[in-house]
Amino acid sequence: MEEVILRTEGLTKHYGGVHALENANFELRMGEHVAIMGDNGAGKSTFVRQITGVEQRTSGKIIFGGQEVQFKGPLDARQAGIETVFQNLALADDLDVPSNLFLGREKIWLNLGPFSILDFKGMRAATEKALLRTAVKIPNLSNSIRKMSGGQRQCVAIARTATFASKLIIMDEPTAALGVQETTQVENIIRTLKVNGEPLIIVSHNMRQVFDLADRIVVFRRGRIVANLNKSETNGQDVVAYITGAKTGAEYADAA
Numbered sequence: 001m002e003e004v005i006l007r008t009e010g011l012t013k014h015y016g017g018v019h020a021l022e023n024a025n026f027e028l029r030m031g032e033h034v035a036i037m038g039d040n041g042a043g044k045s046t047f048v049r050q051i052t053g054v055e056q057r058t059s060g061k062i063i064f065g066g067q068e069v070q071f072k073g074p075l076d077a078r079q080a081g082i083e084t085v086f087q088n089l090a091l092a093d094d095l096d097v098p099s100n101l102f103l104g105r106e107k108i109w110l111n112l113g114p115f116s117i118l119d120f121k122g123m124r125a126a127t128e129k130a131l132l133r134t135a136v137k138i139p140n141l142s143n144s145i146r147k148m149s150g151g152q153r154q155c156v157a158i159a160r161t162a163t164f165a166s167k168l169i170i171m172d173e174p175t176a177a178l179g180v181q182e183t184t185q186v187e188n189i190i191r192t193l194k195v196n197g198e199p200l201i202i203v204s205h206n207m208r209q210v211f212d213l214a215d216r217i218v219v220f221r222r223g224r225i226v227a228n229l230n231k232s233e234t235n236g237q238d239v240v241a242y243i244t245g246a247k248t249g250a251e252y253a254d255a256a
Contacts, residue, residue: 003030004063005168005199006051011060013046020046022223024060028168031197033190035210038220039243044203047220048172052084053077065167081167085157085174093146097138098127100145101160130163135192137185151182158189162198169193170201175209187213207236219243 006028013021021043028034036044049055051062053071062069064080071077074084091100099106102123109119127141136159138152145153154174161169171190175183190213193200204210210217211231219227219242227242241247 003066004028005030005065006201007063008047008051009061009063011047011050011062012058013050013055014058019223021050021057024220024225026218026225028199028201030199031194032216033194033200033202033214034216034218035214036201036203036218036220037205037207037210037239037243041222042220042243043223044220045172046223048084048170048201048203051077052082052170078164082170083161083164083168084170084172085154085161086172091145091153091157094144096144097141097156098123100156101127101130101163103160105164126163127159130159133192133196134159134162134189136189149182151178151185154178154182154186155189158186162189162193168199168201170203172203173205174202175204175206183209207239210239211236221245 004027006026008024008026011021011024011026012019024043024047026047036047038044046055050057053073053076062071064082069080071080077084092103095103098120107119107122107126108116109122110117124141130136131138136155138148138155145156148156158171158174161171174190175186178186187209190200190202194213202210202213214231217227217229217231217234217239218225219229219239221243226248227239229239229242238247
């Protein structure tokens with residue numbers, strides 16, 4: 001059995017009297033792609049924010065790479081090997097592709113403190129290698145992000161994530177605002193990550209996408225995990241029943 005790369009135990013987040021996440025027990029194994037589904041407000045994004053250090057949990061444990069972790073912020077999570085593509089992408093519109101891939105992690109050619117000279121040639125070469133590895137196709141790397149389509153922008157964000165993620169990639173609704181052709185391009189990148197054996201958590205509302213890309217589906221409802229389903233043993237109707245509350249797994253009945 002593959003090594004567990006991420007595990008949460010009783011992960012809980014309260015905002016005052018609002019219980020946004022309650023007692024979430026979750027596992028992800030090396031090379032596994034897991035989809036997180038649920039209605040709006042079900043706790044999906046709250047869960048992601050806890051494990052990536054964007055917010056601090058109310059209680060519970062996060063075990064990453066076999067060690068219990070307490071990330072103080074997203075930078076801690078990144079340094080530990082977790083990279084996340086959020087819905088807002090966090091790209092710099094006026095910079096080109098290499099500058100965005102290395103934003104905050106620039107290669108230095110000559111270190112002169114605040115007057116250091118960047119290694120633009122090295123960053124471009126590393127960008128070309130990263131795009132080849134993730135099967136991302138960007139016609140002109142010198143174009144600013146502002147001049148790119150939504151799909152190309154999303155691909156740049158994913159390529160950046162895959163370049164620096166040493167252990168885990170998380171994608172929050174990576175194709176929500178994309179057209180059919182651009183969605184296909186992003187999904188092909190995700191398939192490449194699977195072939196490369198890179199573990200992935202994908203938050204998605206797209207049922208077809210989830211069944212195409214994920215090994216397992218975890219359903220959130222009202223801040224709780226209500227189902228943990230192997231793709232081969234379930235169907236869209238079952239998943240919808242868990243999302244809406246029409247169906248609840250016996251193992252979660254006491255917690256609902």
